[in-house]
Amino acid sequence: xxxxxxxxxxxxxxxxxxxxxxxxxxxxxxxxxxxxxxxxxxxxxxxxxxxxxxxxxxxxxxxxxxxxxxxxxxxxxxxxxxxxxxxxxxxxxxxxxxxxxxxxxxxxxxxxxx
Numbered sequence: 001x002x003x004x005x006x007x008x009x010x011x012x013x014x015x016x017x018x019x020x021x022x023x024x025x026x027x028x029x030x031x032x033x034x035x036x037x038x039x040x041x042x043x044x045x046x047x048x049x050x051x052x053x054x055x056x057x058x059x060x061x062x063x064x065x066x067x068x069x070x071x072x073x074x075x076x077x078x079x080x081x082x083x084x085x086x087x088x089x090x091x092x093x094x095x096x097x098x099x100x101x102x103x104x105x106x107x108x109x110x111x112x113x114x
Contacts, residue, residue: 004029057111066111 004025011017011025038044043053057066 066108 008022008026008029011022046053060066
C-alpha cells in the first residue's frame, strides 16, 4: 500500500481531523489519472465508436435503484388547475395517493420493460 494511503487511513479514524482536511489531503495525493482495464467486447467496441450502453431498470441488481418517491400534495398542487377538485381530493388524501400510485406503478412497469 502506498504511504499516502496509510496516512489517509490514520486521518480517517482521527476524530480531531475535519472532513475538509481529509478531502484536501486526498485531492493532493490522488493520482492524476486512473485506469480501468476491460475486456474487449461489444460494449467496449461501441464505447470506442462513441456509443454508450444504458442498462434497462429491469436489469438492475438493486430493486430500489429506479424506485420513484413522490410528495403527493406537491404533485397534486403542481398538476391540478381545478382547485375545488384538488381540495376535495386533499380531504381524501388516501384516494389521491391511490390515484397517483396507480399512475406511477403503471409508468414504472412500462419503464422497466423498455
